[in-house]
Amino acid sequence: MSTPNEEYDRIERLLKRVRPQEPSAELEERVQCAAQEAWREDTAGIPWRIPILRLALSTAAAAVLVTLANLYGDRASYPRRAPVSAGTYVESCDLDIMGEIPVSFTRYAATTDTSALFNHLRAVRETLRETEENGLPQGPGLSDPRSHLPPRLHKGANA
Amino acid sequence: MDKLSSEDPIRAALARDDPVAVELIWDRYACDLFAFLQAALRSRHDAEDVLQAVFVRIVRKRRRLAKADCLDAYVFRIARNEVADFFRRRRRKPGETPDGDAWLAAANADEQRVDLAEDLQAALARLPQAQREIVVLKVYRDKTFMEIAGMLRLSLNTVASRYRYGLEKLRDLLKDFRS
Numbered sequence: 144m145s146t147p148n149e150e151y152d153r154i155e156r157l158l159k160r161v162r163p164q165e166p167s168a169e170l171e172e173r174v175q176c177a178a179q180e181a182w183r184e185d186t187a188g189i190p191w192r193i194p195i196l197r198l199a200l201s202t203a204a205a206a207v208l209v210t211l212a213n214l215y216g217d218r219a220s221y222p223r224r225a226p227v228s229a230g231t232y233v234e235s236c237d238l239d240i241m242g243e244i245p246v247s248f249t250r251y252a253a254t255t256d257t258s259a260l261f262n263h264l265r266a267v268r269e270t271l272r273e274t275e276e277n278g279l280p281q282g283p284g285l286s287d288p289r290s291h292l293p294p295r296l297h298k299g300a301n302a
Numbered sequence: 303m304d305k306l307s308s309e310d311p312i313r314a315a316l317a318r319d320d321p322v323a324v325e326l327i328w329d330r331y332a333c334d335l336f337a338f339l340q341a342a343l344r345s346r347h348d349a350e351d352v353l354q355a356v357f358v359r360i361v362r363k364r365r366r367l368a369k370a371d372c373l374d375a376y377v378f379r380i381a382r383n384e385v386a387d388f389f390r391r392r393r394r395k396p397g398e399t400p401d402g403d404a405w406l407a408a409a410n411a412d413e414q415r416v417d418l419a420e421d422l423q424a425a426l427a428r429l430p431q432a433q434r435e436i437v438v439l440k441v442y443r444d445k446t447f448m449e450i451a452g453m454l455r456l457s458l459n460t461v462a463s464r465y466r467y468g469l470e471k472l473r474d475l476l477k478d479f480r481s
Contacts, residue, residue, distance in 0.1 A: 161406040161419045163337040178324045178357040
């Protein structure tokens with residue numbers, strides 16, 4: 144009784160009495176001609192393909208960049224919610240100080256209608272002037288030593 | 303290593319985009335590929351056609367080939383894809399018998415036993431394609447299991463077990479033969 148290895152050796156010896164055909168000289172010539180032809184075609188196609196490919200790629204990249212810039216630019220300039228404690232109150236009703244709008248509001252102010260803001264400031268100045276002239280408080284907000292900022296800003300900041 | 307030393311000129315020619323790479327690839331791979339294709343297709347004529355298609359594909363993919371980690375694996379991957387395309391085009395299943403043309407021939411000129419070649423060809427034809435490819439590469443191209451595993455991107459155990467199953471099947475099929 145032979146072992147499996149001996150059996151395998153016997154099969155291998157038997158198989159080796161024949162062998163697959165080798166590639167003939169004609170086949171070599173045929174294949175190499177076809178391959179060289181493909182090489183030439185491919186090489187000839189490269190010079191005009193590369194610039195077009197580069198152009199297409201750069202166009203696509205530019206489109207992506209512009210889209211992303213638009214998207215994130217809109218998000219960045221969208222009015223943010225300002226902290227109430229920082230922007231709602233100022234310590235004095237002095238006009239000079241009131242003119243200094245807190246930094247957190249400047250971004251919002253840039254997106255607000257400026258004529259409405261000036262109108263409102265003018266109204267506040269009038270009110271303060273009347274207060275100074277009459278010596279009487281004209282509104283509930285002025286009884287407090289801290290004055291409120293313009294209601295429009297206040298409303299917009301909380302929006 | 304012999305394999306590495308034969309890969310270097312091919313890589314260098316591919317890097318230079320030099321058509322001489324075709325000849326170098328032919329010298330390095332033609333016999334292995336032709337045996338592999340004959341085993342896969344069980345037809346010399348079909349193997350010739352597919353070998354040509356493989357070389358054309360290699361040329362078109364030469365830039366990727368130049369960057370491939372393993373040239374053998376890349377070349378044989380192309381060959382396997384071309385075999386699959388061939389079966390798809392011909393609507394022939396890998397197990398179906400092709401129109402008979404001999405792809406095995408007597409090894410020695412003095413041994414003119416055509417019937418032996420036909421019988422061995424018929425026995426090999428009854429192996430599954432994956433086993434037949436490995437048996438042919440191992441027996442006829444003297445490849446080691448490690449080399450075959452690298453060429454076909456298979457694990458060493460898979461190659462060894464497919465070879466063993468193939469030989470077991472051949473032993474049953476060829477039990478009437480005496481060596």
